[in-house]
Amino acid sequence: MNALSPHDADGQSDREFFRNMYRLEHSVVAREVERNVLGHEVGLNGYTTVEQAQQICDALALSVGDRLLDLGAGRGWPGRLIAESSGCSLMSTDTPLQALKDAKEYVAGLDANVVAADGRALPFEAELFDAVSHADVFC
């Protein structure tokens, strides 16, 4: 178990925690709360806000032809926001199967792929990506 895990106290590993969390459907209520409180509906899944993701996007200054790796992508929204804003291609990675399925749907139509990958042992060759983003992810 990771020494920094916020879920050690109840004996649940981070991986179990997220696997169970993504099994819960992103409910209509959750979407409504997000829309009414925050004014958007991207499927927030952590503490990173849309404004912060946009700041990450601006700081990366990617453009068409660049490749972004979104590590711990969850249901896919931060990477999609950056890819849509910049025109870059996107590789979304995470480990829970349900998150990957949701992310695949969420980034459909973009130049994007979704791959099961642990951030501690990434299955990509060196220097494949121009940038890496990770919103609320500690590997």
Ligand SMILES: C[S@@+](CC[C@H](N)C(=O)[O-])C[C@H]1O[C@@H](n2cnc3c(N)ncnc32)[C@H](O)[C@@H]1O
């Ligand atoms: C708080 S969620 C944030 C998800 C997404 N980035 C967002 O902002 O909506 C943290 C994510 O990190 C993923 N994660 C944690 N450890 C990881 C690891 N070692 N490799 C890949 N993903 C990991 C979890 O599965 C989870 O989806």
